[in-house]
Amino acid sequence: MKRFPPFHDRYPKEIVDCIDSKGWQTFTGIQEAAITTLPTNPGTALPDAILEAETSSGKTEAVFLPLLAWLSGKRRDDAKGFSLLYISPLRALINDQVGRIGPLAQTIGLDVHRWHSGVGKTEKDRARRQRKGILLTTPESIEGFFLRIAHENPEIEAISKVSAVVIDELHAFFDTARGRHLQSLLHRLDLLAGRKIPRLGLSATLSDIDKVAREVLRPKSDVPIEFLRPQKNARKIKIGLKVFIAPDKEDASTKGKKSSPLPLNDQFAKELMKDFRRDARGLVFCNSRGGVDLLQERASTISESSGLTFEAHHSSIPNSKKELIERKMRNEVPDPPKQMVVICTNTLELGIDIGQVQRVVQIDPTFSVAALRQRVGRSGRRGDQGAEGMIYVGERELTADAHPLDQLRIKTFQAIATTQLSLEGSFEEPNHADLHLSTLYHQVISVLREGRPKTTQQLHQLLVLGGPWHAAPELKDEAFFARFLETMTEMRLSLVERVSDDEWRLSTSEEIPRPAYAVFSTPPEYTVYFNGQPIGHLPMTISYRVGDTFVLANGRWRVLNVSDHNRSLTVAKAASAGAPRYGGAAQTPSGLVAARMRAIYRGEKSYTMERDETAAQMVKDGRKAFKKFGLDKNRFLDHGRDVVLFPWCGSRRAQTLVLLLRREGMKASIENFAIAIEAASANDVKTLLAEIKRQPLPEADELAREARQLQADRFDRYLIPYHQRLAYGRRFLARDGVKELVEELLTADAAAA
């Protein structure tokens, strides 16, 4: 490899030799940045750091080369203790990384141990015995180590000895219950170690990283954080747009009619054949599992004997099948397909190794800018190849009574807005207001499970004042926190009890259920069997009867037998079938995207992306409809007996507006990028809004009374209603700027009149 003096001159010979033998031409930008910046002399303390670069830009080596060089100079004694802790949000990523980190670590005599639920006993026993080297694991397994503390668990002790923690795919922990969980675990590890263990996060460029990642990596940090990013120019990204028109009704009566277009999935499948005709490997992202199954079925049928293979990859496909697909993509099977396209959900959004992909197609727009950027970024990664993405949008054939949202061609504008923002590098801001009370509940129990009773003050200091909940204003108040603990003793399932006035311990009076390791939960699933073999999973929240049909995992099936007790569905092949139903809630629009869509409708933002003729026509039509409805001036639209209101804001303010209207007796709900109000006129709504404007805004927890579903996270059901409403308000509502929004809605309309 080309000589890179900061590496070849400063790094230990064993490590240099190992890298030279890999046949790499040069280091990537992020690797050069890390090698130049991070200390290799154990006399210099390791900093907290964030390495920011795209998936598969060699971030793993970028962080491990300096860490291993640093460790090689450190005197090692015989005492048990791991050297490094690597944390990944995915088991699959750990399995990939063993192969990359293992040989590097071997050069300085360190073993690498995997530890997650898919790792066998033999391998875990080896890690348990050695308690040295590098441990690769998940947040939930770390929770497991903590939960076993009470039973004299030497592993957690050995983990607390590490010189640094590496967190892979740090962006996957932004703004989530799981992220807060990880912060708590790392904080508890620091306390156990009696020092601040350096944290190094690997992140994609998906937000204002300096601000966001700092808070995620180490809340309330008083030590500086190094930000490392490539010096070299970012590679080129191209995103194109194609729009397809769906027939008005996709049923038998329209089939064969000349004037009627083909069903959407047939059009998509044909286009995929064209777009991927020259590529060896491709990825297609859908917004739902059902969408993946249907499109894969159509594409497989249409492409038969063309040499192009289509595979389905989502969470309901068995792991063994998914792993086989990933191996085929990497050409690790005998006689791999020459041309292969995987149709997936966000299962392949994070950095699981799937080799080199030439092109990415997104079916219908994503709801966040970050998702689009991350997905397109999975293409053309080696060398200087730019990323190439294409969005296929399905719009509906317009009828005389078409809904305004269809006339506005909303999906086309959503696709353009997400593309523009993605290319500009503007991403959604995480919601820092989130209280994460469900996760707090989990961590109180986890801390108490360690054994000794704790006082209110101790718990408050550990989790709130000095810990990951430091930024929640309500919780800072010790009385509020004490009340939270007290409610935990009052619930039907009370896992906590008072020892004395001010001391708490894990309940002893009841049978304590098995500990929960994850802060999220998954609904129970049927396993679908064909000929005794599991072919996939379906959620039990949807009921099935004998004779029902569905498409799943590259086949059409008919239900032969349903067993709720065994959680199994037995199926036979069927001649035809529709998409499986998975259930779920509507997707929520982001304010960033909404505001940009409005600008494009108004012609304030041109769009320069590559598009087909239909897309160009859709933009013309959408803008024309926007004018026709007068939406350039006002925000209300009477549609039949209902009103459609266009706030052009993010989902939190929109949801606040919806609850305000419901509180006054209106049947309001969010519908795509608009608010639909049933059985009301624009004038009714305006009168109400004027009234709302005059009154003081209710508190968020008060408004939350109007919400249909208060429970969102795993342990919300164990919280008292007041805490549930508080958590709901902080997560889904925003009072800031709502008065201004109401004002804007009324003035815009007055100006128009």
Added chain:
DNA sequence: GACCTGCTGCGGGCTG
């Protein structure tokens, strides 16, 4: 009209 992620413990069957 949504997507994804994780854990243990136990028992049965197979291999050496």
